[in-house]
Amino acid sequence: MNPIFTSSICLLTAVIYLVSLILYRLYLHPLSGVPGPRLAAVTSWYETYYDLFKAPGGQYWNKLDELHNSYGPIIRINTNEVQIHDPEFYTQIYAGGSTKRNRYARSVSGNGSPGSMASAVSHDLHRLRRSSLNPFFSKAAVLRLEERIQSRVRILCERLSGFLERKEIIDISVAMTSLTLDIITEYSFGESWNLMDRDDLSYDFIKVMRGGFETLQIRKLFNSVIKLIPPSVLAWSSPDMKVFFEFKDVHLHFQLEALDRLPKEEIETQRLADEALVLITAGSETTSRALATIIYHALENPDICTKLQQELDAAIPDANTEVSYSTLEALPYLTATIRESLRISALVPNRSLLTADQPLQYKQWSLKPGTAFCMSTSKYLLDASIYHNPTVFDPERWLGDPQSTQKLLHHFVPFSRGHRGCIGMNLAYAELYLVSAHIIRRFDMRLYDVIRERDVDTVRDAFIGLPSAESKGVRIEIIQKRK
Numbered sequence: 178m179n180p181i182f183t184s185s186i187c188l189l190t191a192v193i194y195l196v197s198l199i200l201y202r203l204y205l206h207p208l209s210g211v212p213g214p215r216l217a218a219v220t221s222w223y224e225t226y227y228d229l230f231k232a233p234g235g236q237y238w239n240k241l242d243e244l245h246n247s248y249g250p251i252i253r254i255n256t257n258e259v260q261i262h263d264p265e266f267y268t269q270i271y272a273g274g275s276t277k278r279n280r281y282a283r284s285v286s287g288n289g290s291p292g293s294m295a296s297a298v299s300h301d302l303h304r305l306r307r308s309s310l311n312p313f314f315s316k317a318a319v320l321r322l323e324e325r326i327q328s329r330v331r332i333l334c335e336r337l338s339g340f341l342e343r344k345e346i347i348d349i350s351v352a353m354t355s356l357t358l359d360i361i362t363e364y365s366f367g368e369s370w371n372l373m374d375r376d377d378l379s380y381d382f383i384k385v386m387r388g389g390f391e392t393l394q395i396r397k398l399f400n401s402v403i404k405l406i407p408p409s410v411l412a413w414s415s416p417d418m419k420v421f422f423e424f425k426d427v428h429l430h431f432q433l434e435a436l437d438r439l440p441k442e443e444i445e446t447q448r449l450a451d452e453a454l455v456l457i458t459a460g461s462e463t464t465s466r467a468l469a470t471i472i473y474h475a476l477e478n479p480d481i482c483t484k485l486q487q488e489l490d491a492a493i494p495d496a497n498t499e500v501s502y503s504t505l506e507a508l509p510y511l512t513a514t515i516r517e518s519l520r521i522s523a524l525v526p527n528r529s530l531l532t533a534d535q536p537l538q539y540k541q542w543s544l545k546p547g548t549a550f551c552m553s554t555s556k557y558l559l560d561a562s563i564y565h566n567p568t569v570f571d572p573e574r575w576l577g578d579p580q581s582t583q584k585l586l587h588h589f590v591p592f593s594r595g596h597r598g599c600i601g602m603n604l605a606y607a608e609l610y611l612v613s614a615h616i617i618r619r620f621d622m623r624l625y626d627v628i629r630e631r632d633v634d635t636v637r638d639a640f641i642g643l644p645s646a647e648s649k650g651v652r653i654e655i656i657q658k659r660k
């Protein structure tokens with residue numbers, strides 16, 4: 178046959194296929210009636226453009242905010258995905274109880290830990306994996322291990338004193354990640370990584386872990402290829418990676434096999450290592466960023482710092498004593514400051530896409546089973562119709578009359594809600610209270626060349642929210658120990 182004829186046929190077939198696909202997605206797809214940019218309805222490259230190519234990367238969550246302004250509360254954000262922004266609908270999306278919620282398969286594609294509960298697509302498999310861990314993260318379980326957290330706070334304060342003696346500047350965001358990693362590794366494996374013991378607070382290691390977040394948007398596209406590269410090659414390609422894999426090898430193949438609640442195929446070592454990796458990554462940088470945000474805003478606003486220190490001085494008359502989590506939880510201004518930090522810092526801008534086995538009705542739209550839907554937790558916490566001047570750090574907003582506080586708490590979802598909400602919330606709160614209270618009580622500090630837009634605010638979605646790539650960290654100078 179004539180080769181020109183053959184290739185023309187092939188080309189023609191491809192064109193017909195593409196044109197039909199585009200027409201289907203625009204006019205016949207079950208979501209064709211949902212408002213949104215036509216390009217997003219046709220191709221996932223629309224999302225990829227904002228997340229991968231639009232500087233500084235990870236920008237679709239911001240773009241979607243703009244789109245809600247033009248298209249309303251429900252938009253088609255990808256061929257088979259919608260985002261709803263409606264405060265009264267959040268708990269139907271992130272539902273608990275008897276409502277089943279599956280994770281949308283496409284949205285675990287960038288995930289390096291397929292065996293984890295966070296990557297479990299089906300509702301039932303997720304329940305199975307999660308229920309074996311739930312008891313370890315209840316409030317009672319956290320309280321039983323409070324002394325372990327206190328001992329890490331003690332080490333942190335010793336390290337801070339060292340920086341004071343040497344008159345050295347410290348990047349508190351690194352110190353906080355080092356601390357939260359030491360806590361979560363001890364908590365999960367019974368054996369801490371002791372990152373705080375090293376002079377640089379193990380900055381080399383933390384840099385690599387953070388680098389892992391930075392690559393999320395690329396991994397979303399190319400994960401299937403990246404997975405084929407053996408760790409030894411990655412380790413060889415960069416000394417930083419080598420440090421990381423050494424740690425991972427030694428520490429991730431741990432003793433969780435002992436968990437007898439799980440069926441045999443679920444206690445395979447690789448699966449547990451996946452679970453461990455998620456606990457470590459989800460449980461460290463998030464809490465660390467929340468802590469660094471508290472320190473930043475307290476030092477940036479002398480008023481806030483004074484009020485915190487007055488409250489803490491009354492609760493902890495002797496700076497060298499330690500107070501319990503339950504004592505601290507009862508302090509109103511500290512509580513307001515912690516809430517404000519969790520609200521303003523956009524810690525998890527990642528779109529958590531779920532699907533349902535039943536149709537989901539939102540206003541006049543009926544979303545068919547299998548359609549992916551989400552609502553942005555971060556944008557909900559910055560919604561101007563709920564929070565006046567949402568980008569202003571203002572603990573006082575939590576200290577109005579009980580009714581208005583109750584209303585705010587109804588909308589307060591930093592840990593998301595329902596079946597897929599954060600498992601580590603109780604641990605995170607214990608850390609936030611114990612760490613921030615003790616260091617603010619014990620040290621006078623000042624910021625060292627910190628710019629909020631560059632170093633503190635979340636500007637990129639990298640699963641967790643990251644500050645700009647130019648960030649120099651949250652550097653502080655420790656002035657003196659307080660009496």
Ligand code: HEM
Nearest residue numbers: 294295459460463464467524525529592593599600601605
């Ligand atoms: C301030 C600190 C934290 C914040 C703001 C936070 C926030 C969140 C959010 C919003 C989710 C839901 C993600 C989604 O829907 O896809 C989540 C899930 C998760 N978080 Fe946290 N988290 C924090 C601390 C922790 C800690 C300390 C741990 C330690 C164990 C942890 C472990 C997890 C895990 C394992 C999941 C997945 C749960 C599942 O799929 O069932 N987080 N977190």
Ligand SMILES: *[C@@H]1O[C@H](CO)[C@@H](O)[C@H](O)[C@H]1NC(C)=O
Nearest residue numbers: 284285286287288527528640
């Ligand atoms: C959210 O984060 C997960 C885990 O890192 C990733 O697999 C997923 O692709 C992200 N979702 C989106 C929509 O970016």
